Amino acid sequence: MKFVTSAAPHVIAGYTVPRVMFQVLLALVPAGVAHVALFGPGLLLQIAVASVTALVCEAAALRWRDRDVRPALRDGSVLVTAFLLAFSVTPLLPWWLTVLGTAVAVLLGKHAFGGLGQNPFNPAMVGYAVLLVSFPVEMTRWPVPLDAGGAHGWGELARLTLNAFYGGEPGAGWDGYTGATALDSIRTGLEMRYTMGELLARDQIVGAVGARGFEWINLAALAGGLYLLARGIVRWHIPVAVLAGLLVPAFVAHALDPGAHLGPMVQACSGATMLGAFFIATDPVSAATSDRGRLWYGAGVGFVTWIVRSWGGYPDGFAFAVLLMNLAVPLLDRYTVPRIHGRTR
Amino acid sequence: MASARHAFPAGLVLDAHKRHALEAPIVPLPAPASVVLALDQGSGSVLEPVVAVGQDVALGAIVARAIDPFGATLHASVSGRVKAIETRESASEFGECVCIELANDGRDALEPGLRRQEALTLEPPELVERLREAGIAGLGGAAFPTATKLAAARERGARRLLLNGAECEPWICCDDAVMRAEAGEIVFGARVLMRALDAVECVIAVEDDKPEAIEALRQALATTDAGGVAVDVVPAVYPRGAERQLISAVMGVEVPARGLPAEVGLTCQNVATAAAVARWARTGEPCLSRVVTVTGSGVARPVNVRARLGTPIAALVAAAGGYRGDPLRLIAGGSMTGRALTSDEVGLTKAINCVLVATREDLAPRLDAYELPCIRCGDCATVCPPGLLPQQLHRAVLAGQDEAAVTLGVWECIDCGCCDYVCPSQIPLALRFREARARLRDREAATARAAVARERFERHEHRLQEAALAEQQAFDAARALARGSGDQGAT
Numbered sequence: 073m074k075f076v077t078s079a080a081p082h083v084i085a086g087y088t089v090p091r092v093m094f095q096v097l098l099a100l101v102p103a104g105v106a107h108v109a110l111f112g113p114g115l116l117l118q119i120a121v122a123s124v125t126a127l128v129c130e131a132a133a134l135r136w137r138d139r140d141v142r143p144a145l146r147d148g149s150v151l152v153t154a155f156l157l158a159f160s161v162t163p164l165l166p167w168w169l170t171v172l173g174t175a176v177a178v179l180l181g182k183h184a185f186g187g188l189g190q191n192p193f194n195p196a197m198v199g200y201a202v203l204l205v206s207f208p209v210e211m212t213r214w215p216v217p218l219d220a221g222g223a224h225g226w227g228e229l230a231r232l233t234l235n236a237f238y239g240g241e242p243g244a245g246w247d248g249y250t251g252a253t254a255l256d257s258i259r260t261g262l263e264m265r266y267t268m269g270e271l272l273a274r275d276q277i278v279g280a281v282g283a284r285g286f287e288w289i290n291l292a293a294l295a296g297g298l299y300l301l302a303r304g305i306v307r308w309h310i311p312v313a314v315l316a317g318l319l320v321p322a323f324v325a326h327a328l329d330p331g332a333h334l335g336p337m338v339q340a341c342s343g344a345t346m347l348g349a350f351f352i353a354t355d356p357v358s359a360a361t362s363d364r365g366r367l368w369y370g371a372g373v374g375f376v377t378w379i380v381r382s383w384g385g386y387p388d389g390f391a392f393a394v395l396l397m398n399l400a401v402p403l404l405d406r407y408t409v410p411r412i413h414g415r416t417r
Numbered sequence: 418m419a420s421a422r423h424a425f426p427a428g429l430v431l432d433a434h435k436r437h438a439l440e441a442p443i444v445p446l447p448a449p450a451s452v453v454l455a456l457d458q459g460s461g462s463v464l465e466p467v468v469a470v471g472q473d474v475a476l477g478a479i480v481a482r483a484i485d486p487f488g489a490t491l492h493a494s495v496s497g498r499v500k501a502i503e504t505r506e507s508a509s510e511f512g513e514c515v516c517i518e519l520a521n522d523g524r525d526a527l528e529p530g531l532r533r534q535e536a537l538t539l540e541p542p543e544l545v546e547r548l549r550e551a552g553i554a555g556l557g558g559a560a561f562p563t564a565t566k567l568a569a570a571r572e573r574g575a576r577r578l579l580l581n582g583a584e585c586e587p588w589i590c591c592d593d594a595v596m597r598a599e600a601g602e603i604v605f606g607a608r609v610l611m612r613a614l615d616a617v618e619c620v621i622a623v624e625d626d627k628p629e630a631i632e633a634l635r636q637a638l639a640t641t642d643a644g645g646v647a648v649d650v651v652p653a654v655y656p657r658g659a660e661r662q663l664i665s666a667v668m669g670v671e672v673p674a675r676g677l678p679a680e681v682g683l684t685c686q687n688v689a690t691a692a693a694v695a696r697w698a699r700t701g702e703p704c705l706s707r708v709v710t711v712t713g714s715g716v717a718r719p720v721n722v723r724a725r726l727g728t729p730i731a732a733l734v735a736a737a738g739g740y741r742g743d744p745l746r747l748i749a750g751g752s753m754t755g756r757a758l759t760s761d762e763v764g765l766t767k768a769i770n771c772v773l774v775a776t777r778e779d780l781a782p783r784l785d786a787y788e789l790p791c792i793r794c795g796d797c798a799t800v801c802p803p804g805l806l807p808q809q810l811h812r813a814v815l816a817g818q819d820e821a822a823v824t825l826g827v828w829e830c831i832d833c834g835c836c837d838y839v840c841p842s843q844i845p846l847a848l849r850f851r852e853a854r855a856r857l858r859d860r861e862a863a864t865a866r867a868a869v870a871r872e873r874f875e876r877h878e879h880r881l882q883e884a885a886l887a888e889q890q891a892f893d894a895a896r897a898l899a900r901g902s903g904d905q906g907a908t
Contacts, residue, residue, distance in 0.1 A: 080755055356793045356795060412826045413804050415674045
């Protein structure tokens with residue numbers, strides 16, 4: 073009897089990239105629910121626009137590059153990019169900016185470098201950074217979260233969101249409902265020589281553990297992140313290192329000068345901290361690849377985030393920290409190759 | 418560096434699939450009507466036949482000898498006539514090699530002179546040479562000549578013996594069956610091997626998923642005088658049985674990269690090899706048969722059989738109740754490292770420890786694998802036993818960066834396939850690394866050939882110059898002589 077041959081190993085576990093990507097999307101659900109409950113339906117609109125744009129751009133780029141379109145669309149990676157961008161931008165962002173940011177992320181951040189697996193930078197953060205430096209006003213206008221006395225109820229917030237989404241001009245009614253994020257206003261407040269105590273007392277910026285509104289999103293993102301850890305989709309090195317890189321300096325600085333620095337608890341539960349530590353910095357393509365390299369990489373992301381939050385000119389430094397450390401990855405990869413069994417070094 | 422890796426963080430816990438074949442004892446298979454003895458028995462070294470077509474040979478007579486230290490002497494596994502010596506499909510690396518076909522005359526007429534050995538009193542170097550003559554080779558799957566390993570160990574003063582009974586790969590359970598049935602023989606074989614090494618210590622390492630084998634070995638040790646032999650139970654993790662991995666797990670030392678176990682004072686042999694040594698010592702019988710697992714969803718009754726070398730795989734499958742369902746692959750070895758065969762007419766070799774007849778049920782995700790680009794998730798690195806970064810190695814190999822590939826450990830890759838197993842992009846990493854090694858070997862060979870050619874050319878040039886110089890000098894001398902005489906004539 074004759075047989076066909078094939079190369080060993082003849083069995084594999086059958087893990088797939090789509091499985092990885094859809095687990096990531098699933099783990100975003102708690103943070104999404106918190107986001108929508110506190111900031112209105114804007115996130116859902118952003119996700120819808122970003123996803124459609126991302127899929128269209130991905131398909132178009134693959135056509136131009138003469139690649140198979142169908143399997144690449146099914147791998148889910150471009151949806152993760154779209155979701156992360158949607159989570160990063162303000163829910164009040166006009167739709168055409170979301171389209172622009174997503175197109176930049178997919179076309180410039182990903183396909184210009186060769187598509188899946190080839191991009192040196194985190195595509196979602198490329199899109200975010202381009203939007204932030206080009207449209208700083210639109211990008212930093214957040215709704216005041218419902219639990220901080222923003223709009224009178226979710227319905228009003230929804231109307232406001234739709235108005236902003238279609239590019240409506242900020243009217244007189246907007247003032248009480250929108251503003252900078254907590255991290256942003258604390259930073260500008262400190263620059264204007266307010267004390268931390270005054271700032272924290274003002275406007276109920278800070279809730280139980282972190283920036284009002286954001287604290288719940290961060291806790292929900294932490295829950296999703298722990299789910300990813302438990303399922304083995306991400307490993308502990310990057311999230312732990314990011315949190316250590318951010319919180320250790322925050323703790324030290326706060327202990328030395330509590331009047332000028334936010335404490336580690338507020339840092340951990342404000343801005344993009346948890347989403348960034350578990351979902352953004354953990355993008356394996358643009359992160360360092362060995363365990364030791366990932367510890368350095370994560371610590372760098374956390375530390376640069378702390379620097380930008382403390383002294384930088386932007387509300388949250390996470391995107392820039394990630395992009396900066398993406399640049400350092402080839403170097404990290406070169407110097408963190410583990411010792412091979414049987415070699416002396 | 419002796420950083421012990423007892424914990425063995427890498428590797429995989431896989432479905433063993435061994436239970437069915439172990440339900441019944443080993444079935445002795447009758448000698449087939451003809452045997453096909455491949456001249457590459459699996460170690461990669463091709464033997465030289467010492468018989469001719471038409472010649473009659475006795476059972477146990479030598480039919481082929483090694484031309485390098487990597488081949489083991491091959492004997493007639495039946496008595497009868499040499500029917501053919503020709504290239505056939507085989508289980509060797511390139512899918513075919515020269516084979517000797519013997520027609521069995523059914524008489525099992527024994528080669529005269531094969532007799533019981535006083536193995537425990539022979540001088541060790543003599544013992545090693547007799548083991549070489551007996552064609553004893555590693556029955557764990559590599560078919561590496563035992564005598565060569567022993568000689569290398571003696572040369573380096575390696576005095577510790579490790580018997581490998583880990584048998585970590587899915588489906589394969591012939592060693593387990595041998596340990597259950599012939600534990601006493603294994604212990605006796607261990608003592609013979611210890612004698613050959615002047616060894617004082619022997620550890621038999623068995624994975625903890627084989628309690629019956631462990632019990633049998635312990636009983637054998639309790640009832641015989643076997644000083645220095647001990648059983649060590651190790652957790653079942655694939656690829657625990659890989660030589661380097663087993664050594665670091667049991668002995669807590671690392672074999673130097675591209676070095677030999679003898680360099681850390683060790684020799685590793687398979688338990689079935691020890692049993693074959695015992696068989697030879699008791700009866701004089703050279704390596705003529707082996708125990709092999711015939712299993713997979715594609716056979717009716719998985720079973721372990723003892724069969725003569727050269728028995729066609731088809732006869733082994735028949736012993737397991739024949740094919741069942743829709744067999745898609747015929748694999749010599751287990752599911753992780755086994756080699757897929759083209760035909761079931763291939764003869765059993767010393768290296769084939771398992772015949773896996775695999776159906777879609779056994780192969781499914783691999784059959785439907787769709788390769789995507791690497792996303793650098795690093796899951797491969799977490800399971801890689803030698804601690805490589807397969808994702809980085811793959812990148813270097815794809816880019817044709819040979820130096821980077823060597824730095825990243827392409828030679829240290831043990832071809833276990835763990836990286837393939839977990840890769841979410843379903844990249845055939847082990848195959849890529851195998852191809853890279855083949856390419857590097859070719860290139861090294863080409864470089865060596867080029868160096869020889871250059872040297873030959875330079876010598877040739879040098880000789881021409883020498884000759885030209887000599888001619889010139891002779892001419893100059895003659896002219897000087899002529900001038901001299903002319904001058905003389907003029908004055």
